Amino acid sequence: MEAFFRRVKAGQTPGYPRYKGERWFDTVVWPSDRDGCRWDSTPDAGHIRLYLQGIGHIRVHAHRCIAGRVKTISVKREGDAWYVILACDEVPTNVLPPTGRVTGIDLGVSEFAALADGTLIRNPAWWRQTEERLTKAARRHSLRYPPGCTRSKRKVRSSQNLAKIHRGNARKRLDFHHKLALNLVRENDILVHEALNIAGMVRAPRPKPNPDRPGEFLANRAAAKAALNKRILDAGWAQFLTILTAKAENAGRLTVVVNARNSSRTCYQCGQVDAASRAGITFRCTTCGHEDHADVNAARNLLRAGLVLIQAE
Ligand SMILES: [Zn+2]
Structure with missing residues (x-):
């Protein structure tokens, strides 16, 4: 809304504010640790928890050790999977000895x-293989559920499946x-x-x-x-x-x-x-x-x- 009126004032094409449905928001960011959210990690407690205001404690599967001081916490959704992303400050560097190469x-x-x-x-x-799988699934999805078709359980399941393949590929690539x-x-x-x-x-x-x-x-x-x-x-x-x-x-x-x-x-x-x-x-x-x-x-x-x-x- 603010952006809309700012653009109107500046005489630019405003682009009307659009309805943001439940599927619009995929990431929520809490700007700093302890401000509405808390990274409750005590490694010896056996599990790691995240406290979010209005939600409560959530158990988190940590994939790696946290180094430095947690600065911001964001919670992200990809398909039906949820992730917590921590941005840390004062991360200790790990300087390697020179190799001369x-x-x-x-x-x-x-x-x-x-x-x-x-x-x-x-x-x-x-x-190549993963890319082909994704292309096929995407084509099948768009043929069965063309833009504008009614949202149904099957459609949702199909798009979640597509997102899952996407996620798998992206993760392999990242690795x-x-x-x-x-x-x-x-x-x-x-x-x-x-x-x-x-x-x-x-x-x-x-x-x-x-x-x-x-x-x-x-x-x-x-x-x-x-x-x-x-x-x-x-x-x-x-x-x-x-x-x-x-x-x-x-x-x-x-x-x-x-x-x-x-x-x-x-x-x-x-x-x-x-x-x-x-x-x-x-x-x-x-x-x-x-x-x-x-x-x-x-x-x-x-x-x-x-x-x-x-x-x-
Ligand atoms: Zn030459």
């Missing part, structure tokens, strides 16, 4: 990532990201990766008007881009990099973000920039003949750019 990470589409030392990190085998990030942080003192422009990558391509016939449009490769976008989103690069950065910071490691422009078109050996050097998954320099896996070549370029950046500072 550095790496560049190129995030890819065919492989999840390539490292500057030539390692390829493949998407796990279950990746993969955590494990990979942990390994990389353990093994390297400096980690260089590209700056992502997720918003730009997932935006639909602009329609191309046909200059000869007004009102008509030329093919703008929307379908090809949509397929690629889907995989970019699915790979969850942003999620991975967020986890990597957090883990690196906690371990006293340095992450360097560099502009990825030309990193996949530049020859690591001679520095020549030529889009023709990249042929599929192989990089073959049109100038010096240097050959490498395309993503590994890019990872090496990223690493070099990162090291130059550090020296410049």
Whole structure:
């Protein structure tokens, strides 16, 4: 409501306040511990409890130890499952001893990532499979229960089932990201990766008007881009990099973000920039003949750019 009148005053398109039904709210946040809610954790008591004003004590299954001081508590619903998310302050860092190693990470589409030392990190085998299961279930759901159809017990059950598959996939992906990030942080003192422009990558391509016939449009490769976008989103690069950065910071490691422009078109050996050097998954320099896996070549370029950046500072 407030936002509505603020926009009206500012002369912007207000967008009318909408009815918010019971399914609208999926997260409730309590800004600080002890303000209407309490994290009653006494590990030796055998169970962990959360006190919420107006609700009472709730037993919580804790998946990991709580470090630091609890700052905010949010309760979140995903499908029929409820989660408690704690944001903590003063979390002790766990600085790792230096290894003397550095790496560049190129995030890819065919492989999840390539490292500057030539390692390829493949998407796990279950990746494709879980995605197919989700696609099928989503299609079935939308065919049976088109938008606007009456809400029924069956419909609710069907959408809960869909949400469950979603949740399972997301959790597996998160686990993969955590494990990979942990390994990389353990093994390297400096980690260089590209700056992502997720918003730009997932935006639909602009329609191309046909200059000869007004009102008509030329093919703008929307379908090809949509397929690629889907995989970019699915790979969850942003999620991975967020986890990597957090883990690196906690371990006293340095992450360097560099502009990825030309990193996949530049020859690591001679520095020549030529889009023709990249042929599929192989990089073959049109100038010096240097050959490498395309993503590994890019990872090496990223690493070099990162090291130059550090020296410049
Ligand atoms: Zn070259």
